[in-house]
Amino acid sequence: MGKIKVEKPDAADVDTSVVKEEDTYDEKLKNANAISQPMASKKLTKKIHKLIEKAAKQKSYLRNGLKDVQVRLRKGETGLVIFAGDVTPVEIMCHLPAVCEERNIPYCYTPSRKDLGAAMGVKRGTVAMMVREHPDYQDLFDKLKVELSALPIPS
DSSP: OOOOOOOOOOTTTSOOTTOOOOOOHHHHHHTOOTTOOSBOOHHHHHHHHHHHHHHHTSTTSEEESHHHHHHHHHTTOOSEEEEESSOSSGGGTTTHHHHHHHTTOOEEEESOHHHHHHHHTOSSOOSEEEEOOOGGGHHHHHHHHHHHHHSOOOO
């Protein structure tokens, strides 16, 4: 009745072929819902993710989550609003683009909520986020504000 020694497999013996490849931008667009307009292009999405990474380093300059963004919009906070395009059910956030338009806040959709969470530095995805101005990333913020304002608003 002694202990049985179990040999652990070496790192070289472990099968790594099961690793799932990242979906491409076009595959992520297929999962987007019907109201996801204006959708950010692939290049614009990369710029948005870069801004989110920089904003995540600053405390309270990145608001994430549906409830937090709703509260901040209601209180009159300004910035850039980013929505995830693959949200289900759509009814939980379909009113927010209209609120952004009323308050002249630029907004857009990105294809994946998991990518938004990853850009923020967490494993969990997020439905909506607001990025506020900060001197550390002011130039990138201004460029994105102009680009998001130029996107066509759906009618």
